[in-house]
Amino acid sequence: MSEVAKLSRKYGLICGAGREPLTIAKILSKQHVSVFIIKLYGEADADYSEFEHIELKIGQLEKISKYLADAGCTEIVLSGKIRNLSLFKINPDFSALKILAQHIKLGDNVLLESVSKFFEEEGFIVVPQDKIRPRECLPAGYVLGSIPEGRIADDIQIGISYLAQSSQFDIGQAVIVQSGRFIAIEAIEGTDAMIKRASGMINPDNSPAIFIKMAKLNQSLELDLPVFGLETIKILQASNIKIACLHAENCKLSVGLNDIESAAMQAGISLYAVDYEG
Numbered sequence: 593m594s595e596v597a598k599l600s601r602k603y604g605l606i607c608g609a610g611r612e613p614l615t616i617a618k619i620l621s622k623q624h625v626s627v628f629i630i631k632l633y634g635e636a637d638a639d640y641s642e643f644e645h646i647e648l649k650i651g652q653l654e655k656i657s658k659y660l661a662d663a664g665c666t667e668i669v670l671s672g673k674i675r676n677l678s679l680f681k682i683n684p685d686f687s688a689l690k691i692l693a694q695h696i697k698l699g700d701n702v703l704l705e706s707v708s709k710f711f712e713e714e715g716f717i718v719v720p721q722d723k724i725r726p727r728e729c730l731p732a733g734y735v736l737g738s739i740p741e742g743r744i745a746d747d748i749q750i751g752i753s754y755l756a757q758s759s760q761f762d763i764g765q766a767v768i769v770q771s772g773r774f775i776a777i778e779a780i781e782g783t784d785a786m787i788k789r790a791s792g793m794i795n796p797d798n799s800p801a802i803f804i805k806m807a808k809l810n811q812s813l814e815l816d817l818p819v820f821g822l823e824t825i826k827i828l829q830a831s832n833i834k835i836a837c838l839h840a841e842n843c844k845l846s847v848g849l850n851d852i853e854s855a856a857m858q859a860g861i862s863l864y865a866v867d868y869e870g
């Protein structure tokens with residue numbers, strides 16, 4: 593694609609929490625693609641000052657669509673986590689209320705798919721994040737540390753089995769297991785907050801606590817892929833969790849694998865790729 597063609601395009605980037613949206617914005621900018629940022633109020637927490645941007649509430653879908661159209665955007669990307677869908681805080685318009693009604697019945701996956709469909713019906717092309725920043729995950733069979741066996745292998749399987757069963761309820765993506773017991777199950781607070789919550793409940797005299805994060809079986813991976821990064825490694829280390837298991841090929845690394853490996857080794861954390869089968 594020529595530089596003129598690139599500059600004639602404009603991406604709308606709807607940004608939730610985390611640094612992934614900012615990373616995507618910078619990648620597009622380096623490719624000389626113009627970017628217009630919608631910061632979701634109370635969610636977006638990165639610094640977008642170098643980009644054209646506006647802040648709106650997530651429930652203002654019709655207003656978001658208008659701003660994107662007025663800015664000349666033809667393609668949009670949904671990126672970042674949404675942590676709070678309280679009706680009192682998101683100020684939902686009629687379109688958002690219809691989507692929220694489905695979300696209450698069917699869960700987060702339907703919410704994302706419904707929001708994506710809304711923007712497609714408004715005339716935008718919804719571009720998966722992976723098209724801009726290809727996912728890098730732990731490959732199948734990946735091991736950093738000794739091969740799990742005994743109690744550790746059993747606890748890993750307990751966590752995987754739970755996440756497989758809980759997928760039908762479309763809730764959290766992570767658990768912490770120690771000595772056959774669940775120390776924490778991720779809910780609306782998010783992964784890092786769950787780990788912090790669990791830190792005071794881990795028994796140093798038992799077998800190691802194990803962190804397991806996996807995509808849900810029914811998850812729309814184009815729109816909502818689990819992410820694991822350097823900040824989570826720091827929190828695992830501070831919480832005395834020395835084993836982390838990530839869904840093979842389905843848990844996106846926020847930085848390159850070499851950086852993740854280096855940080856994990858410095859923190860004394862073993863890393864394993866796991867799957868629902870085998």
